Amino acid sequence: MKIRYRTSGAILLSAAIILLPGCGKKASNGDQGLGTGNATEIQNAGSDTMVNLALAWAEEYKKLKPNINVAVAGGGSGTGIAALINGTTDIVNSSRSMKRTEISKSKNTHNQIPKQHIMGLDALAVYVHVDNPLEEITIEQIGMIYAEDGNITKWSQLGITPPGGNDEIIRISRQSNSGTYVYFKETVIPEGKEFKLGTRDLHGSKDVVELIGTTPSAIGYSGMGYATSHVKMLKVANKKGDPAYGPSLQNAMDKKYPISRPLYMYTVGEPTGHIKSYIDWCLSDAGQKIVVDSGYIPAP
């Protein structure tokens, strides 16, 4: 008898454990209903470059409209766009424009053409180690360093000796799901070409800068907001003979700095309701002030 009693206790206990999360959820939903009215959640995923900006927007918007919750996730522009196509996110932050194949897939799934919103601009900096004597570089030279048949592989070809004496250029890049990768590819690599194999593909904007800070013979690219005291941002010229400009807010706004790009948001179709008012707010003066505070350039 005693054993039986214990077993049924154990069954009850496990049943309670299984049921418990369900109860909890119900209760909290009820609380929300009583407290703040119907809380609406907007799913916002995508670009790692934009994740801090998106978080700042979401926090500020929460103060304005406490019943709307914007859930922000990173993962890369490609990942976010895949989520939009698969229907798991409402708004995608993307630091590149959607590819035609992606637009076509999204249209096939949702029966509407995705809507593009330009939210601001970003300047992409080319980084080298702080002790590297190189100061300027042209887009063409960057292309020859990175593209698959480019013939610059040694620092001596650029006329300098890097600190540490290793002449080979260590190329640091991003993974292909990053909008930064795609934008950099479109800007510096001749059309139809790919990156050279053997490029180190790192996971985040910050990792790129950190690795360059510890690797004297490395070159890489990342948002200009990620600069540290261990790295140097190169001045970039459009072509040989042109003046080179460093990445700065002013140079990017004046279109002097050649590697600056728009930051986008995408929705499955024309946005409506909460999503529309959120995007409109991000584009308002209050939202654009946050863009400047985060180190980016306001939308044109």
Place this chain on the structure above:
Amino acid sequence: MLHRSKGKALREALIEWLIRICGISAVIFVFAIFFFVFWEGKGLIFNNKVNINTASIEAITKVEGIDESLASKIVSTRSEIKLEKRLTTEWLLKEELLDEDTFVLIEPFIKAKEFSFWKFLTTQEWYPASESNPRYGVFALIAGTFSVTLLSMLISVPFGLGSALFISEFCSPKLKETLKIIIELLAAIPSVVWGFIGLTIMNQLIMSIFGAQIGINVLNGAIILALMSVPIIVSIGEDALQAVPDSYREAAIGLGVTRWQMVYKVLIPAAKNGLLAAVLLGIGRAIGETMAVLMATGHAVNNPFDGDFPFLHALESVKTLTATIAAELGETARGSDHYQVLFIVGILLFSITFLVNLTADLVVKGIKNK
């Protein structure tokens, strides 16, 4: 009394069934996972899309949205450019043979290239995200996985078996308990923490000690993996040595051998099955590990093997099969070629671990039958 024993019998039958389900579940899970991975990846091998670079006008016309005039235009364009450049829907759009609406309609049914499994295994060009010319060659990724695993085993097997021997045979009972607890703690460190150590600390150490150009490379990944597989090798190896009956030890010592002679001549041969199992589980861990190698190996498509001494260039960066799947799966849209090719990589990885396990089983059986 009768009632009670009936209840008991029922309960025991229930428990027996539960245990049986637990036992079978492993088999079901393995098959379900294999089936899922194969199902997701099969599209690229057996697909029914139309290849616009080889299909006839009739076949192309069957695609929704393409009428006969467009199909013949496609075929004539194809013969004009004589396959110097492959046709893609993107390219046709650019050349204004297609309008946007037709593009959206036909894009999911058209492919530009046959998938060749042989090419997949033997070429090194891994450009899965390329718009104009995607290439799927995993040879360098296989070489990457193989190099990191090999080097990590060269480090972890002597260390792991050595410490298993020390813990089991040479140290005092008190030290033994402490060491076992600490080694189990080592096994509890999450792989992302190991990866971070590789990216930050090991990176700098390898650059300053070996003068490497970049610190995230095969050696870095191998050391991290070795540290991760040592706890497994130690605890299973130690169990195997403990399982050798004490009468063996007593008999050996009775014959007047030294402690090392006893270990070398008696214990290792007696425990070799268990020790081999320990090593193979360590290899399994090393092949399957993802996050740590993603962060520590540099993630660059590169084959570190060549014909020159020392054959394996441990200071070069590589990309492994597991890290490729982890890094790229999130960006792919379900059902796209890139998505499917990643599942084929998954099947490949599955086959490799299956082969390792099968070899292990056969070797262990072979030893038993001797």
